[in-house]
Amino acid sequence: MIRFNNVSKRYPGGYEALRDVSFHLAPGEMAFLTGHSGAGKSTLLKLIALIERPSGGQVVVNSQNLNKLGRRKIPFHRRNIGVIFQDHRLLFDRTVFDNVALPLIIAGYSHQEIGRRVRAALDKVGLLGKEKLYPITLSGGEQQRVGIARAVVNKPPLLLADEPTGNLDPELSREIMGIFEEFNRVGVSVLIASHDHALIRRLQRRVLVLNQGALVGDGYVRADA
Amino acid sequence: MRRDRAVHEQQELGSGRGAHMRRQGAGAWLGNYLLRHAQTFFYAIGELSRRPFSTFMTVAVIGIALALPAGMHVLLKNVQTVLSGWDGAAQVSLFLHRGTREPVAKALAEKLRARPEVEAVDYISADQAMEEFRVLSGFGEALGALEENPLPPVLVVHPALTQQGPESLSALVEELGQEGSVELAQLDMQWVKRLYGLMEIGRRGVWVLASMLALAVLLVVGNTIRLSIQNRRDEIVITKLIGGTDTFIRRPFLYTGFWYGLLGGFIAFVLVQASMWLLAGPVNNLAGLYNSSFRLGGMDLVTVGVLLGGGLLLGLFGSWLAVGRHLRSIEPT
Numbered sequence: 001m002i003r004f005n006n007v008s009k010r011y012p013g014g015y016e017a018l019r020d021v022s023f024h025l026a027p028g029e030m031a032f033l034t035g036h037s038g039a040g041k042s043t044l045l046k047l048i049a050l051i052e053r054p055s056g057g058q059v060v061v062n063s064q065n066l067n068k069l070g071r072r073k074i075p076f077h078r079r080n081i082g083v084i085f086q087d088h089r090l091l092f093d094r095t096v097f098d099n100v101a102l103p104l105i106i107a108g109y110s111h112q113e114i115g116r117r118v119r120a121a122l123d124k125v126g127l128l129g130k131e132k133l134y135p136i137t138l139s140g141g142e143q144q145r146v147g148i149a150r151a152v153v154n155k156p157p158l159l160l161a162d163e164p165t166g167n168l169d170p171e172l173s174r175e176i177m178g179i180f181e182e183f184n185r186v187g188v189s190v191l192i193a194s195h196d197h198a199l200i201r202r203l204q205r206r207v208l209v210l211n212q213g214a215l216v217g218d219g220y221v222r223a224d225a
Numbered sequence: 226m227r228r229d230r231a232v233h234e235q236q237e238l239g240s241g242r243g244a245h246m247r248r249q250g251a252g253a254w255l256g257n258y259l260l261r262h263a264q265t266f267f268y269a270i271g272e273l274s275r276r277p278f279s280t281f282m283t284v285a286v287i288g289i290a291l292a293l294p295a296g297m298h299v300l301l302k303n304v305q306t307v308l309s310g311w312d313g314a315a316q317v318s319l320f321l322h323r324g325t326r327e328p329v330a331k332a333l334a335e336k337l338r339a340r341p342e343v344e345a346v347d348y349i350s351a352d353q354a355m356e357e358f359r360v361l362s363g364f365g366e367a368l369g370a371l372e373e374n375p376l377p378p379v380l381v382v383h384p385a386l387t388q389q390g391p392e393s394l395s396a397l398v399e400e401l402g403q404e405g406s407v408e409l410a411q412l413d414m415q416w417v418k419r420l421y422g423l424m425e426i427g428r429r430g431v432w433v434l435a436s437m438l439a440l441a442v443l444l445v446v447g448n449t450i451r452l453s454i455q456n457r458r459d460e461i462v463i464t465k466l467i468g469g470t471d472t473f474i475r476r477p478f479l480y481t482g483f484w485y486g487l488l489g490g491f492i493a494f495v496l497v498q499a500s501m502w503l504l505a506g507p508v509n510n511l512a513g514l515y516n517s518s519f520r521l522g523g524m525d526l527v528t529v530g531v532l533l534g535g536g537l538l539l540g541l542f543g544s545w546l547a548v549g550r551h552l553r554s555i556e557p558t
Contacts, residue, residue, distance in 0.1 A: 051557050079468035106469045
């Protein structure tokens with residue numbers, strides 16, 4: 001699903017966010033990406049969603065070499081990836097329903113289809129009754145779940161999450177992770193950047209460890225303990 | 226087993242959209258596409274109506290800018306109407322050689338009347354001319370002191386209505402001047418020609434003014450759209466993040482520009498019509514004083530169409546320029 005071949009990323013100004021990173025995430029796999037802040041977790045996710053381009057190496061997502069993907073094709077690439085942000089990135093002047101419907105509207109689904117799919121997505125994250133509310137009236141955990149519903153509403157084969165539980169208490173974090181595991185169970189590949197070691201240890205999934213831009217660990221045993 | 230089912234389900238999910246599209250067919254796709262355009266169309270006007278004051282300000286500026294050239298155009302058209310009425314009053318005075326006898330003059334008048342381009346010919350003898358001059362000039366006493374009548378007999382030629390163009394009138398004057406007993410043929414419409422000249426300047430002026438104000442409209446719309454792009458920066462970033470194409474993001478801004486232009490055109494129309502209505506009373510009074518039945522005309526349909534169409538095209542183009550310049554610079558980070 002995701003393959004990194006000797007990928008490096010140097011930002012203008014010389015800061016080297018990633019050095020020679022190689023790994024492969026199989027379709028249907030769920031993995032964590034961990035490391036200290038500034039280790040390059042966000043940069044790695046940004047390369048997958050083509051928010052940034054690598055300075056060297058090759059990123060292949062869904063059998064598509066991203067180096068060969070032109071600017072005009074980026075939107076269509078992103079439609080195959082559900083991205084969940086730490087700061088939710090919701091539109092606060094629109095209802096929960098409209099926020100979740102946005103990817104479907106962009107992709108040009110019919111009105112009935114949008115209603116059906118949005119309700120299904122909200123049902124999965126347990127927010128079915130709140131579709132007419134505005135995000136500002138929701139708690140942090142509920143806002144994050146709206147973000148998840150928006151990421152999965154058009155059923156992408158790959159989910160990326162950047163610190164999805166960063167601001168949540170352990171109880172809510174467990175709930176959110178439970179939702180990700182559910183999606184993984186139906187075949188969605190999931191890559192979660194997180195430094196919540198307790199949670200990662202409990203879930204017993206594959207862990208990729210970044211340290212100062214280099215991949216220093218990859219496996220089921222925590223390498224940075 | 227469980228894994229198999231999961232993969233199967235995902236495959237079904239993945240292919241869901243393709244099947245969905247196939248089932249719908251091209252007609253339904255087009256219907257969806259048009260529906261989305263219609264939604265954006267009304268969404269844009271909804272956004273504008275949500276902040277009526279700033280919308281009104283922008284639209285009013287556009288309206289005034291469009292009303293100036295449109296109003297001048299309408300005024301010019303009216304002047305043209307007035308002038309075409311006065312063309313008919315053009316007459317050619319043939320001053321005959323002094324001492325031309327009355328029978329000769331009358332024979333010439335008969336000859337001219339036979340010409341198809343001549344409607345009527347009046348003969349004014351030297352004595353009649355003198356008499357008229359005595360009465361009108363107030364030099365009665367002084368004129369009595371003259372030993373002989375210094376005035377020539379005159380034939381006043383009224384050209385036929387078919388000969389009213391300035392060129393054919395000039396040609397006619399030229400020909401009449403060739404007649405043997407005619408000393409001088411003079412067209413009494415130099416001033417009409419000059420007015421035509423002035424109007425040509427006016428028409429050119431309208432174009433110059435219209436071009437400059439069109440540029441102003443472009444800038445107004447462009448700047449307004451630029452501000453609204455900045456205000457909705459977050460929304461644009463999020464839309465780009467979840468796969469919105471440039472076309473999709475551009476669409477509501479283009480429709481906003483469209484509405485600005487169209488509403489501006491409408492305001493211009495109202496302004497011009499209101500001005501005409503205000504001017505109508507005095508103009509009709511003046512026309513009455515000249516025994517003219519002239520009535521100030523408003524905008525014709527073509528002018529209204531050009532005004533509204535031009536307005537919306539300017540709005541669309543202005544927002545297109547702004548969107549093209551600023552949208553690309555907003556990228557998710």
